Amino acid sequence: MAIGAKKWVIPEGYIPPGSMEGADRTLISHETACILNAGKRDAHLTITIYFADRDPVGPYRITVPAKRTSHVRFNDLDDPKPVPAGTDYASVIESDEPIVVQHSRLDSRAPEIALMTTMAWSAG
């Protein structure tokens, strides 16, 4: 039961530069690509990050095992290099197996968190 598409786009990217005092991992400001691979084969993904004023960076490589979900934080990507905080970016996610991708952000610069989410755009 493979479900989804092999190319996804998230034009909005921004890791808030800062978090509330004492935030644990769940409350640190972060931006996430939530990926579901409902199929029977592992999905091998590449993520390319686009910027406003410099060349794209990537590919970042991620494997989402068969019948698993992976909520990938852009904060955690570091190879070929970290995604900078406080900087506008966009991302394109390509997979060798069908997947579904949802984008969300938790912003805890203030003591109260703000959330947002949207389905990514499937490009085929």
Next chain:
Amino acid sequence: MAIGAKKWVIPEGYIPPGSMEGADRTLISHETACILNAGKRDAHLTITIYFADRDPVGPYRITVPAKRTSHVRFNDLDDPKPVPAGTDYASVIESDEPIVVQHSRLDSRAPEIALMTTMAWSAG
């Protein structure tokens, strides 16, 4: 007037582990699949929950009557077993009748709530 699709995907799932003090049911942290069955026949749904590090769990069975909406809280699912809080998951919703599904979360870990929503991804 049956409207919608028979398979829907929500890659982002996370029930916030905790709520503001004194929260009643409307303000307890929750995650919801809002489902509309605008058709003339009851819709019989199965929900499968996917995790990062273990096998999928399900099916959870829900009936949405003809010409009714049902805002299903993942917090309330308990058969075959409860959906754990504080844990990344994803869901696939399948129906024998066309439906439309929207995902939303209310996070009240802090005294002020945060909200997010998106249409689920229709897979056919």
Next chain:
Amino acid sequence: MAIGAKKWVIPEGYIPPGSMEGADRTLISHETACILNAGKRDAHLTITIYFADRDPVGPYRITVPAKRTSHVRFNDLDDPKPVPAGTDYASVIESDEPIVVQHSRLDSRAPEIALMTTMAWSAG
């Protein structure tokens, strides 16, 4: 330049029952269907509201003039009868001209507002 579709669905509906003290109209808790009619002819819409436990109510009738946007608050609908606050509902919006519909909510039960939005689901 008519753009869009003639039938739209918003499965998530809930008017928060209450608002922060001293809220003016812009900060009162509300739920909105933002509608764009980019075409040359006025669009005549009917909205049907679906509930969890009773028959649908409608049609509510709205006209969005040619080349205009209308941000319709569900709070303001009152004919055939008001949409109750604190109650789960869903809506189907039908138009005789192509339109585009986006759903959003402002929740100001707490002194700080929470926002959420999503594109409605286009059903043809």
Next chain:
Amino acid sequence: MAIGAKKWVIPEGYIPPGSMEGADRTLISHETACILNAGKRDAHLTITIYFADRDPVGPYRITVPAKRTSHVRFNDLDDPKPVPAGTDYASVIESDEPIVVQHSRLDSRAPEIALMTTMAWSAG
């Protein structure tokens, strides 16, 4: 690798009239169209703004260079004239190259921010 569509619609538009005290540019209330041009050629965009009670205004002209993202704040548009704050509007974005567009808002009228986002609606 051009990805996307050439026409996009955002029915919800509203620049919150005010911001928290001492907000820097990142925390000033704003509304953004996040645009990705993943292709090899610069994309030339026109934005048209629609209102509830007056004729549309535009075109606003934007160039998003090849392989770049541009997070365009409606607050910053000023030619042919500024987009008024505290006013309902909607927008249509047209491009000569395929792009992907995501809408987001940061509302900092209160000391705590609220966020919302959605993919824009692709119209071809």
